[in-house]
Amino acid sequence: GEDVEQSLFLSVREGDSSVINCTYTDSSSTYLYWYKQEPGAGLQLLTYIFSNMDMKQDQRLTVLLNKKDKHLSLRIADTQTGDSAIYFCAEKVPGNMLTFGGGTRLMVKP
Amino acid sequence: GAGVSQSPSNKVTEKGKDVELRCDPISGHTALYWYRQSLGQGLEFLIYFQGNSAPDKSGLPSDRFSAERTGGSVSTLTIQRTQQEDSAVYLCASSLGRAGGTPYEQYFGPGTRLTVT
Numbered sequence: 001g002e003d004v005e006q007s008l009f010l011s012v013r014e015g016d017s018s019v020i021n022c023t024y025t026d027s028s029s030t031y032l033y034w035y036k037q038e039p040g041a042g043l044q045l046l047t048y049i050f051s052n053m054d055m056k057q058d059q060r061l062t063v064l065l066n067k068k069d070k071h072l073s074l075r076i077a078d079t080q081t082g083d084s085a086i087y088f089c090a091e092k093v094p095g096n097m098l099t100f101g102g103g104t105r106l107m108v109k110p
Numbered sequence: 111g112a113g114v115s116q117s118p119s120n121k122v123t124e125k126g127k128d129v130e131l132r133c134d135p136i137s138g139h140t141a142l143y144w145y146r147q148s149l150g151q152g153l154e155f156l157i158y159f160q161g162n163s164a165p166d167k168s169g170l171p172s173d174r175f176s177a178e179r180t181g182g183s184v185s186t187l188t189i190q191r192t193q194q195e196d197s198a199v200y201l202c203a204s205s206l207g208r209a210g211g212t213p214y215e216q217y218f219g220p221g222t223r224l225t226v227t
Contacts, residue, residue: 004152035218042114042201043153043218088152097143097166098216102152 004091006101013109018076020104022089025070029091032065033098034074037086046074046087076106084108112136114219116202122225123192131187131222135204142185143205143216144177148198156200159185192226199223 004024012018024032030051035043049056049063049072056063062075072089086105090098115134123129135142144156155169159179170176174192179185189196203216 042220043203045215045217048215090153097155097158097169098145098153099155100145100153 004089004099004101006087006089006104008102009105009107011107011109012079014079014081016079018074018079018083018106018108020074020076020087020089020106022072022074022101023070024072024089024091024099024101026091026093026099027067027070028094031092032063032072033090033092034061034063035088035090035100037088037103039085043088079106079108081108081110114202114204114217116200116219116222118222119220120223120225122227125194125226126191128188128190129192129224131189131200131224133185133187133202133204133219135183135185135202136217137183139204139206139217140182141205141216142179143203144185144187145201145203146198147201147221153201156187189224192224194226197224197226 006022031048033048034046036046037043047058047061047063049065054065060077064073084107086103088100088103090100093099117132140161142159145153146156147153157177158166174190177187199221201218201221203218205216
């Protein structure tokens, strides 16, 4: 079945760039997403990328997609303490539901 | 406008009891999803409703779990004879589904934290 994997934890200093990585297995994925979950809150869609793209930039966020290797990354430029949260990558599989990774906890140190 | 709402926000129940969790999707969203987030784990898909089509129940972990969606809007997730392993945050999401809203962006509610003692 489908499986989406992420590293569990990332720690960066304020002002540095953060790169969160994700691998997925379903080659039929059409869209891939990054969600952010702050403590006690629901999931907030940050950005998405269509599978025929290899890069998408949205302000401080850059998404890179290597479809051959089924590798997705999220780069956050000039990381701020408010970026501390859990970041989930997800792929849209046939049937429209999302398959999520386990989440990467990003800690930003001042 | 109003987002996805869920109730209750927290529920503590004794093992063996039945519980009902409610989700109010965004008005006009034809698709509704239930996910479960267990401690230290990612989100696990449970069930998906799209319009008047038969729901996709492929993610339900056992026959103790069921869900219905009345009038194409509000949904209730029912867990019968709860077990301790059912303790998790249950998240509901809605989207415009196939009618539009590329790329089927799912809007999530705040979740219901279920604790089975």
